Amino acid sequence: MLPPNRKQLGLIKAGLFLLALVPLARLIWLGMQDDLGANPIEFIERSTGTWALAILLITLSFTPLRLLTGTAWPVQLRRMAGLFMFFYACLHITTYVWLDHWFDWQEIAKDIVKHPYVLVGFTAFVLSVPLALTSSNAMIKRLRQHWKSLHRLVYLVAIFAVLHFWWLVKKDITEPMLYAMVLAALLSIRLIFSLRKRKGQGV
């Protein structure tokens, strides 16, 4: 398949931008219909959290796609995907801090320190902040080789995010396990290719 030209890529980006807003639009729509279920706050927390994680996994899939198929152009969509992950993570944590705990900072601090699933989730969010802040072209230029090492933090963010989901589930771990398996596959592909590359270089 031929890579898209500049104009086509712009269209693809615009389309994806709108698509990525659908989960938010759905929440707003359901909220306006009073259709968020018996526990609307839990619904919003779940939905924004799930989408942040799903988009994070999409963000992490562009490189494996290139490694496996040689199709490199989708990597150009990666920054937008990463920022949308951050956007939904922000909505997720805002729901938690505002709607769920009403800015009761003392309670929130206790919750973070005492409960591992909250701690890893919070850590994942904190680690994703510098990634979002350094996502501009100017920052990429400024940080040069450090940028790549900094953005390796995304692997930690992903692992913590999956753990966050896994540890909050009461008993039925089917769903978090699914995300864990996808993440494991995505990371394995990178690992295998980088090991092969090293071997090839005779290191």
Add this chain to the structure above:
Amino acid sequence: MLIGKKSDIIPSEITPQSVYEDRRQFIKAAGFGLLATAAAGYGLLPGHAWAAAEQRRKLTGYSKTAYGADEKLTPYDDVTSYNNYYEFGTSKSDPAEHSKLFKPTPWSVAIEGEVKNPRTITLEDLLKIAPLEERIYRMRCVEGWSMVIPWIGLPLAQLIKWAEPTANAKFVEFVTLDDSLRMPGARVPILDWPYTEGLRMDEAMNPLTILAAGLYGEVLPNQNGAPLRLVVPWKYGFKGAKAIVKIRFRETMPQTTWVKAGPREYGFYANVNPTVDHPRWTQASERRIGGSVFSPRMKTQMFNGYAEQVAHLYTGMDLRKNF
């Protein structure tokens, strides 16, 4: 090695599962019809009720009580659409969706163990042991949410008196229906089926403890544990065994399903206690179902606010250890 051993049964002889299930459904429906007709005679069900099991049916002949009279009820739709009932699936909406065709009739409960005469009692007879009462109780789930539900039922103490337990009876065990044909969630070994719960004898005899057969003035909906469930309002909701088929009196503490599933996280007592957190999340506060997105959490009360009636049951006990 044999590859693909042939079965002795030719495929055309195997009854398709759908036909087989239809037959069972038909047999059950026929039985249900007869029973409903009988129940209608007792004024338990309106005459047309057997037409569709999932239809809402009014319960008559119960008296109101002062319990929870000042509480704001959780809306019926929330009480019946947000349920934990893993036999019908693990998501909150599963029980309402997957229990639509479940027919909780005919039903009987086996009374076993340390009793004078072990016997089986039909649901209709069981509900005649004592007058039915409405009890408005708070229900606090171990997950951190709560509801206020107008149950209709009879005090468990009345049934225990009727059952005549021996002096050896120190605990009561509740065994619930495990029927993977009628309960799709029970096909998944997510918990050790059948779901089993238990109470100490004095907890079971406490006037707050009831066996519920209805809510909101109606016959108990399937997703809420039809036809008969336990309600122990000072304990976390999972103690409330649903679709009870056996009540067994025992000398020793029964193993309960959630204790088996996670002994570090769920205890036999499972008393609502804001000072003892679940290992993974807080129990200090709760979200009351039925509020808007802008309703704040509420502080969880010791024994779910029933300390006056039940705290004496636990004097001298370390509730941190006996969680």
